[in-house]
Amino acid sequence: MGQKLVIDPVTRIEGHGKVTIQLDDNNQVVDAKLHVVEFRGFEKFIQGHPYWEAPMLLQRICGICFVSHHLCGAKALDDMVGVGYSKGVDMLPTPEKVRRLGHYAQQLQSHVTAYYYLIVPEMLFGMDAPPEQRNVLGLVEANPELVKRVVQLRKWGQEAIKTVLGKRMHGINSVPGGVNKNISIAERDRLLQGEDGLLSMDEVIEYAKEGLEIFYDFHEKNRHQVDTFADVPALNMSLVDKDGNVDYYHGNIRITDDDKNIITEMDYHDYLDYFSEATEEWSYMKFPFLKALGRDAGSVRVGPLARVNVTKSYGTDTPLAKEALERFHDYTKGKANNMTLHTNWARAIEILHSAELIKNLLNDPDLQKENLILMHSKADWTGEGVGVVEAPRGTLLHHYKANQEGNITFCNLVVATTQNNTVMNRTVRSVAEEYLGGNDIITEGMMNAIEVGIRAYDPCLSCATHATGNMPLDVSIYDAKGKLFANKRR
Amino acid sequence: MNTEITIDGKKIQAQIGKPLIDVASDNNIYIPSLCYMRGKPCLGTCRVCSVRVNGHVMASCTVPVYEGMDIEVETPDLVDMRKALVEFLFVEGNHNCPSCEKSGRCELQAVGYETGMMVARFPYRFPVRTRDHASKYIWLERDRCIFCQRCVEFIRDEETGQKIFSIDNRSTNASIEIDVELADKMSPKQVKRAADICPVGCIIDKDLGFNKPIGERKYEIKSIKERILKGKPNE
Ligand code: SF4
Numbered sequence: 001m002g003q004k005l006v007i008d009p010v011t012r013i014e015g016h017g018k019v020t021i022q023l024d025d026n027n028q029v030v031d032a033k034l035h036v037v038e039f040r041g042f043e044k045f046i047q048g049h050p051y052w053e054a055p056m057l058l059q060r061i062c063g064i065c066f067v068s069h070h071l072c073g074a075k076a077l078d079d080m081v082g083v084g085y086s087k088g089v090d091m092l093p094t095p096e097k098v099r100r101l102g103h104y105a106q107q108l109q110s111h112v113t114a115y116y117y118l119i120v121p122e123m124l125f126g127m128d129a130p131p132e133q134r135n136v137l138g139l140v141e142a143n144p145e146l147v148k149r150v151v152q153l154r155k156w157g158q159e160a161i162k163t164v165l166g167k168r169m170h171g172i173n174s175v176p177g178g179v180n181k182n183i184s185i186a187e188r189d190r191l192l193q194g195e196d197g198l199l200s201m202d203e204v205i206e207y208a209k210e211g212l213e214i215f216y217d218f219h220e221k222n223r224h225q226v227d228t229f230a231d232v233p234a235l236n237m238s239l240v241d242k243d244g245n246v247d248y249y250h251g252n253i254r255i256t257d258d259d260k261n262i263i264t265e266m267d268y269h270d271y272l273d274y275f276s277e278a279t280e281e282w283s284y285m286k287f288p289f290l291k292a293l294g295r296d297a298g299s300v301r302v303g304p305l306a307r308v309n310v311t312k313s314y315g316t317d318t319p320l321a322k323e324a325l326e327r328f329h330d331y332t333k334g335k336a337n338n339m340t341l342h343t344n345w346a347r348a349i350e351i352l353h354s355a356e357l358i359k360n361l362l363n364d365p366d367l368q369k370e371n372l373i374l375m376h377s378k379a380d381w382t383g384e385g386v387g388v389v390e391a392p393r394g395t396l397l398h399h400y401k402a403n404q405e406g407n408i409t410f411c412n413l414v415v416a417t418t419q420n421n422t423v424m425n426r427t428v429r430s431v432a433e434e435y436l437g438g439n440d441i442i443t444e445g446m447m448n449a450i451e452v453g454i455r456a457y458d459p460c461l462s463c464a465t466h467a468t469g470n471m472p473l474d475v476s477i478y479d480a481k482g483k484l485f486a487n488k489r490r
Numbered sequence: 491m492n493t494e495i496t497i498d499g500k501k502i503q504a505q506i507g508k509p510l511i512d513v514a515s516d517n518n519i520y521i522p523s524l525c526y527m528r529g530k531p532c533l534g535t536c537r538v539c540s541v542r543v544n545g546h547v548m549a550s551c552t553v554p555v556y557e558g559m560d561i562e563v564e565t566p567d568l569v570d571m572r573k574a575l576v577e578f579l580f581v582e583g584n585h586n587c588p589s590c591e592k593s594g595r596c597e598l599q600a601v602g603y604e605t606g607m608m609v610a611r612f613p614y615r616f617p618v619r620t621r622d623h624a625s626k627y628i629w630l631e632r633d634r635c636i637f638c639q640r641c642v643e644f645i646r647d648e649e650t651g652q653k654i655f656s657i658d659n660r661s662t663n664a665s666i667e668i669d670v671e672l673a674d675k676m677s678p679k680q681v682k683r684a685a686d687i688c689p690v691g692c693i694i695d696k697d698l699g700f701n702k703p704i705g706e707r708k709y710e711i712k713s714i715k716e717r718i719l720k721g722k723p724n725e
């Protein structure tokens with residue numbers, strides 16, 4: 001008799017969605033889908049508000065990647081008031097560097113949270129471990145020293161965010177054309193040297209290196225599983241600088257294939273010329289794809305794995321991350337890496353990369369300069385803006401229009417989790433086939449494998465649906481007659 | 491001419507005819523207030539400055555000092571009444587401080603803190619109010635208007651003295667209106683004054699935005715109470 005699985009909620013991811021798995025009479029997987037069942041609210045809600053409120057209001061979509069939303073909005077506003085990249089104007093050095101500092105700090109903070117709270121326990125205890133153990137509390141028991149360090153790392157990330165944005169969460173720093181404050185010497189020194197209860201910059205880098213070691217160790221011991229789990233193809237997409245290396249704050253959008261050939265490279269202001277969004281009745285989350293290649297071949301992966309696939313190298317000013325990236329690239333011998341669990345490797349590399357980038361910035365005297373805003377007048381007004389940044393989870397886009405009076409008339413957000421929609425669905429399907437297919441009994445470990453696959457993307461479903469508030473996720477398995485066979489909600 | 495009055499049992503020499511609220515602050519007694527601006531004619535619209543004078547509740551900004559006054563300020567029921575009046579102002583409009591650029595420099599918010607307001611104990615009215623962004627320099631975010639009438643009285647056309655702002659309708663239908671033609675003649679300085687004089691984030695200077703970093707905003711540097719007690723609310 002055929003069966004259908006539903007996992008509900010997929011825990012430990014930001015937001016809420018639902019997975020359904022359809023089995024046939026032989027218990028083989030015939031279909032597996034990640035549904036996101038929530039309505040998009042923010043794009044409508046922001047209409048009618050003054051344009052300069054957008055980065056403030058829209059960052060509240062998310063409690064994790066709010067800095068990305070804030071900066072994406074800020075870049076769109078730069079365009080709108082006529083001093084943005086759309087007019088070929090470069091941001092002044094100080095505001096650009098202050099924004100970057102906040103951005104990298106959030107990347108560190110967000111990756112550390114995802115990696116240590118959600119992923120490391122999985123790696124240490126295995127997918128079959130009981131759920132009570134397979135979380136950060138289990139980690140406290142098994143390795144209290146590590147947990148202490150993680151807590152300190154997160155705290156440092158939060159303090160760095162607070163230094164730039166005034167608050168640990170949902171602060172304010174960017175205004176059209178620049179920022180409202182620079183970084184004082186005292187603030188800088190506090191982050192560099194640390195203080196009682198606050199790590200120093202060098203300790204942060206040291207801990208970041210250890211994070212990578214945890215992955216290496218795990219990989220060594222579980223090579224087969226790590227390398228074969230959900231090896232799913234997709235194009236890779238990231239913002240890159242002129243040398244083709246990832247730039248988390250600004251650049252062109254580059255898309256590469258399995259051989260790392262460039263498929264497309266675009267100014268992100270032209271995003272809509274290249275991308276289309278498909279919709280499905282079973283999910284509120286859209287499915288973006290490259291028009292030229294069509295829905296199936298033209299779907300992209302974004303986020304840590306995509307970025308390390310696209311980027312050629314890191315700069316010599318981040319030597320530790322550079323070396324780690326070379327090891328990563330060597331592993332697949334110049335080909336793109338499609339192994340879903342290697343996303344966690346990529347994430348650990350990016351923790352180190354952000355830490356090194358932050359250190360370089362903190363040592364840059366531009367942070368203390370006074371020239372904070374690019375002046376603009378009514379004559380510069382364009383009324384439209386697009387911002388793109390590499391958020392922790394991948395490429396994020398905000399697009400606004402406002403009328404002459406400054407009233408927002410249009411808003412479109414394309415977030416990383418949405419970009420990853422197709423590849424996440426492929427992952428769910430692959431894991432379901434591999435771990436569940438053909439079995440009569442569905443175990444906790446099998447169900448959990450589905451979650452592990454989804455969690456590798458660290459999806460943010462509250463971002464993806466722009467919903468106000470949180471939503472959990474749910475996995476159900478249905479049999480061939482459409483009857484619920486197993487359901488998971490923890 | 492001076493006379494002796496008592497505030498909360500304390501004997502105070504005060505000048506006859508002087509607004510009671512000023513006498514209090516000159517003697518280091520803070521009475522929360524919203525519509526009142528020292529040195530300007532009192533508006534008496536918000537009632538947040540309510541105290542008891544010889545047994546009767548009165549708005550202290552509206553009362554000139556006279557002989558034989560016995561005043562209560564810190565009596566618990568009065569403290570609670572003032573807090574309730576502030577709560578009313580919150581539930582009457584639509585206030586979303588986290589995304590409001592006036593946050594940290596908003597008098598309503600600051601007085602909310604001073605009166606110890608945590609949540610409003612009254613049901614929110616969620617009024618539906620439109621915004622007005624037709625004028626060149628000023629954005630009216632009506633959701634936040636508390637109808638104090640400061641703008642109506644104190645911001646006038648510099649040539650003719652005509653009112654630029656007015657309040658249309660009454661009660662729950664009241665609406666702050668702006669004369670766009672006159673408003674578009676305002677100098678940048680006057681626009682700034684209008685935005686500053688508005689105790690809340692209703693009159694917004696279109697060029698201002700979130701220009702002050704968190705931690706450096708007016709009432710984060712010095713509380714409204716301290717400012718009023720010093721007699722220099724804007725320094
Ligand atoms: S006007 Fe004041 S009370 Fe109202 S939302 Fe703005 S900051 Fe808050």
Ligand code: SF4
Nearest residue numbers: 635636638639641688
């Ligand atoms: S717009 Fe501001 S100043 Fe004018 S009545 Fe409303 S709250 Fe008072």
Ligand code: FES
Nearest residue numbers: 525526536537551
């Ligand atoms: S301050 Fe006295 S009535 Fe408003």
Ligand SMILES: [Fe+2]
Nearest residue numbers: 062065460463
């Ligand atoms: Fe998010």
